[in-house]
Amino acid sequence: MQLATILEGGEEIAVALDPPRGLVRLTDLAEPIGGGALDVIAAVPPGEFTDRVRATPTARFAPAEGREFTAPYRRPHKIWGIGLNYRAHADDLSAVHPDEPASFIKADHTVIGPGEPIPLPAQSERVTAEAELGLVIGRPTRDVAEADAIGALWGVVPVLDQTAEDILQRNPRFLTRSKNFPGFFSFGPGITPIGEVLERFGSLAAIEVATVVDGEVRRADTVAHMIFGPAHLIAFHSAMMPLHPGDIISSGTPGAAVIAAGDTAECRIPGIGVLTNPVVSGRS
Known part of the structure; x- marks a missing residue:
């Protein structure tokens, strides 16, 4: 089961996916939910979302095939x-394992679905795509203990994080620049509620993430092979600043x-979803 957004008649509409029943508008649930996906994350806990979808009659669902999915928000x-x-x-790059998370901020102009x-910027001759597990925060979170941090999640989502690698290699202080070109953050198609994830996998450690190009x-x-696991990342960043519903921590790439x-x-996460984006020249 997932929270997603589809494009219909030029309008972005929040829906629930519940294979094999298909999809249903959130306003058509047995207990309707208004607003977009970001509004849902802020107002409806993931367990309640799952319960409302399960309680909705199958007759209200429509096939998901042929629908145009966008970024969830x-x-x-x-x-x-x-x-x-x-x-x-890190070993591939002969890099020293960091003692603390090596984090950076991306702006919302980078978001695509x-x-x-993914447009290749004129300033760069070497761009990489990096498949990642996105951690979607579900409630206001500040100074959360690592033991309680997974409880701050609404769910998880596939991510493709792009980097202008040649710009970054020129100077490590160019990290923000190399990460913030338009189209450099794709996520979707659906956010899987954390309860569903834990029911399916037992823990986030069992999830596999793959970076795929042309199949x-x-x-x-x-x-499980992360240096800093999801709970640590949430706790670490919540100690730095408040985390808000819908904030995303893109937890790093296997390559x-x-x-x-x-x-x-492509970002391929079995049991969670597949995110696919074509690459185009953005150079003038």
């Missing part, structure tokens, strides 16, 4: 990215892949 309060957070990925093009798996690893115009980049 376009204006998160903030997006945190995490660098070098898988041990094997499934199927939207070829370039790198895959499980959350980056260089992308070129004409490629198709």
Whole structure:
């Protein structure tokens, strides 16, 4: 079961996905929910969302096939990215494992959704796509203990985080610049409520994330091999600043892949979802 957004008649509409029943508008649930997906995350706990969807008669659902899914929402309060957070990925780059999360901020102008093009910026000759598990905050969170941090989540979502790698290699202080071109943060198609995730996997550690280009798996690893796990990332950042409903922590990639115009980049997370974006030239 997932919270998602579809495009219909030029309008973005929040829906619930419940395979194999299909999708249903949130306003058509047995107990309706108004607003967009971000409003839902702020107002309806994930367990209550799941209960409302399960209580809705199957006759109200429609097929999901052929629907155009967008980013679940376009204006998160903030997006945190995490660098070098898988041990094997750090080893590939001959990088010292960080003692603390190596995090950075991305702005909401970078947000795109499934199927939207990733434009390659004119300033860069080497862009990478990085599949990641996105952690979606579900309630106002400040100074949460690591033991309680997973309780702050609404759910998880596939992410593709892009980097202008050649710009970053010129100077590590160019991290913000290299990460903030338009189209450099894709997420979707659906957010899986945390209760569903834990029921399916037992813990977030069992989730596998794969970076895929043109159907070829370039790198895959499980959350268990992160240097800093999801609970630590939430607690660490909540000690720095307040986290708001809908904030996303993109928890790091098992490996980056260089992308070129004409490629198709993919974040593949079995049991959670597949996010796919075409790559186009944005150079003038």
